[in-house]
Amino acid sequence: xxxxxxxxxxxxxxxxxxxxxxxxxxxxxxxxxxxxxxxxxxxxxxxxxxxxxxxxxxxxxxxxxxxxxxxxxxxxxxxxxxxxxxxxxxxxxxxxxxxxxxxxxxxxxxxxxxxxxxxxx
Amino acid sequence: xxxxxxxxxxxxxxxxxxxxxxxxxxxxxxxxxxxxxxxxxxxxxxxxxxxxxxxxxxxxxxxxxxxxxxxxxxxxxxxxxxxxxxxxxxxxxxxxxxxxxxxxxxxxxxxxxxxxxxxxxxxxxxxxxxxxxxxxxxxxxxxxxxxxxxxxxxxxxxxxxxxxxxx
Numbered sequence: 001x002x003x004x005x006x007x008x009x010x011x012x013x014x015x016x017x018x019x020x021x022x023x024x025x026x027x028x029x030x031x032x033x034x035x036x037x038x039x040x041x042x043x044x045x046x047x048x049x050x051x052x053x054x055x056x057x058x059x060x061x062x063x064x065x066x067x068x069x070x071x072x073x074x075x076x077x078x079x080x081x082x083x084x085x086x087x088x089x090x091x092x093x094x095x096x097x098x099x100x101x102x103x104x105x106x107x108x109x110x111x112x113x114x115x116x117x118x119x120x121x
Numbered sequence: 122x123x124x125x126x127x128x129x130x131x132x133x134x135x136x137x138x139x140x141x142x143x144x145x146x147x148x149x150x151x152x153x154x155x156x157x158x159x160x161x162x163x164x165x166x167x168x169x170x171x172x173x174x175x176x177x178x179x180x181x182x183x184x185x186x187x188x189x190x191x192x193x194x195x196x197x198x199x200x201x202x203x204x205x206x207x208x209x210x211x212x213x214x215x216x217x218x219x220x221x222x223x224x225x226x227x228x229x230x231x232x233x234x235x236x237x238x239x240x241x242x243x244x245x246x247x248x249x250x251x252x253x254x255x256x257x258x259x260x261x262x263x264x265x266x267x268x269x270x271x272x273x274x275x276x277x278x279x280x281x282x283x284x285x286x287x288x
Binding site: 067078 | 263
């Protein structure tokens, strides 16, 4: 297994590690840039391309804060995964009320077959 | 809930994106000193952030004009009011109309969660750019559990407020 790749922009860090044939992306810090998509979207796009039909996990459990502009690139990647029939799971910390409110609402994008899943832990 | 202290925090900031972090920090310190829980503090840090982001994005800070944003948090009688004031161009009716229609649209839902979900679907369907989605205001209503309002005074200062009732 190769070393995790770490991407940082201002207060946000996304650590990408291989998990078998798939990938886990751990988000830490704060996503508070004016246009967070400029940093986030290329990373997510590249990982989804590399993953192909293998699962990708976006783990937000240790994220401290995100502004509303961060939600748009996340929705975009869920849309893309759905269209391309790729597997993606969103993990968040249920005990944090802001995370529970923010991420549980994304269940509108989940699919019955588990291809897109949103899970509070 | 422990005893809550009535108090007001008012800060003037430059229209600079880097100031938003400081607003969140000051809001946290202030609400902690008033005795609020982490959940309420997180919610109102987000409310403050989103309102100041909008002020930085859409305010009129052209040379010669008013160059500041005023952020305040007022704790009084079971309510927390976050208010952000910034100058606007008298001619910028599009922005004010959009703000008005967004707030009226949110109020049209009995439960702000429904408005939030509708907005997420809209962002997904219309491929809206992050800045034009209006997601920030809906998030204030849903996650911030706050009621939004705004007015523009005679000096073209826009004041947007979010009121959370905690009792």
